[in-house]
Amino acid sequence: MPPPSRDFPSSPPRRVSLNLTFAFHQSSALEYDELHCQLVIDDQAVPCYGSGIYLLRSLWNTARQQAQGPTREARLVNQYLSDIRADHWGILLNLRRSGRVPTATLIRHYWCSGEALSIRLLFLFEEYLTQLNQVPLPERMTQSTLYKWNRGYHLLKDYLDRKQNQDFAINQVTIGWGKSYYQWLRQRPLSVDSASRYIGQLRELLKYAVEHELLSHNKWKEWHLTAQPAKIVQCLSPTQLRQLEELSLPDQLDTVRKWALLSCYTGLDFKDAVRLVSSPADYLVQLPIGEKIVIRRQKFQSVHQAPPDWGVSHIPLLPEARQLLEQAQQWPAVTIQRVNRNLEAIEQQLGLHFRLTTKICRKTAGALFLLRGYRTEAVQKILGIQHLRTLERNYLHLYNELVDENIQRVESRNRT
Template structure:
């Protein structure tokens, strides 16, 4: 732990003189390099203050400053006893409130952080993301069997590691990492705002495991769903999934589309222009392939159900279509990105970025996969086509054998003598 430094000094601010020539006395407190100032009730003439600091003149000013030092020492003792982080901001607050104040609890920390990010809800922060922040605070307390009135200053790395172990035992790697990252952000906020003297999550390492291969549907797998006739609910889910494969829209974004959002471009393509629910980035989704047929089937009013139910039905669809990749809705977005990046002639990355609603085109590495056929075609164009060697016919093989036997006979070699190499 780093050594804590502490210092108190007093000045008389001459620039704040009143009509009587008196200036306020300012107490400056420095804790671990952080400075804060408190204007004290007492006022004095600047020259009298300077004399008092040299041990001359009126003792009243000296005694007053000494009294303030004792008051600071008393509050410091209370703060240490109550396990309140020693920061300049906390010390100033305690002095102005005439005491060390109440213990800073998890309820205080979580409540303060959530109230700040709640203002972003529906703007640059989705409702689902906000709800996950709320959920991670509750799960953290449940995992450690602690209540909201538990002092936030007493949370240490062991609490975080215990939470991590609990999540990993119940959730998949990606979801576990998501909740851990959020609780880590909250404790970092507490430390950086001076509420906590240290960040208990500083040493927490979030292992995202082995990076999974990008899962997307090939043209052949996509055609299985396109050409299959489903009944009732499965057909509706399949249609929405296909629309996402054709446009690249996430479940949240395709769910937000209203009938009036669909427009037709000058060259005849159906498109929708909005901002992404998750990031607030503007996108221009182009509905390609069989989109028009699907949209007209529902009169442009999409039959959306919950994400959870949609994924349940997609697993049924995957089984029916003999797709072994574990079909889920987000795979449609990966499929769309892969179809766009593999299209020939090539579509510029900037265009794909705009369609997908990415902040930059680096997301291509995460979302899109390169088809084998694309690799073969690109190499063929770059280095020329390689023609396969024609198969050797049996008649030609027999002719070669006859030629070898004739050659051996000419040299006087019989089959019993072996060949020339021997």
């Protein structure tokens, strides 16, 4: 998994100096008068404008820029002035979020008029990504999750570039726009799961915008993607697995077949199978009833801050896998690219309707262990899968065969 890219935003925003002070209008001699705002942005000043806050002149401390005294009136005035300063800083930030250069004139205009600014969706995404990357360990998301968020940002940017609408604002995000974006993601093509994940990221962004009062209402709150049928995991059936074993193949394809079969009978990713073959003694554990392979899936070593317990596979050593391991030291070294490339030729000989890869071989092991009577919880640990529901959903289509297998087993036992 490549590390998350940090190329957002394209250039750091220029620092802006904002100085907001308050004073009574010099032309007025009223004892009870309105404080006026004196705004300066990067040495650019605008004419004073009313703050809406009235105060006795005798209570105003110009040097400290606050009302003085222990009275409730003084405390309220100071709180209101603090809110006005915060409002001005918020407008400055929102001008940046909208892609505009903050000026004293613009800030005064938006504060006096109360007009809402249109926040760019891409800028909000950049801001959210920056916050995700600044979360301290161990609360920070895993490298894998951060990569997916970064990928989501670039997909959105690509979509808006194609639509020539990089200034697309968060208040323009409608359910109809979301459906169009989802269809574009599916046509790239992305799987249902991946496209739904990137829609979910935008849903999080809209929630973030509402929480920070950048958006009054989340239009996607009531929108839910239509449920999709469970993804069918393609794998070799027991008959196809036997055919793979019995194929007459030249030496080069025979080596590839052996690596594929090792994954079929263990459920190991190709890199983990190579580690097992290079040093079996490091991973084989002797039990009173047989042997098992205990190996930490390499896939997660560079992704998670701490190695997850669920990423450790405990794999019963099947007789087929034991036989392959006894020969494996003599196999020529191969790469995963070569294995997958040559499996395509084997796939054609088997007449498969799906692409045969090392990943398909790993999925075959899950089906094989289920069909041989292992419980789903055990197969979850064999494959090193985090969530049991993932296993159950992916192998749902096998349950009919499991029922037939159990019927045969029970009937055989009753007859004897």
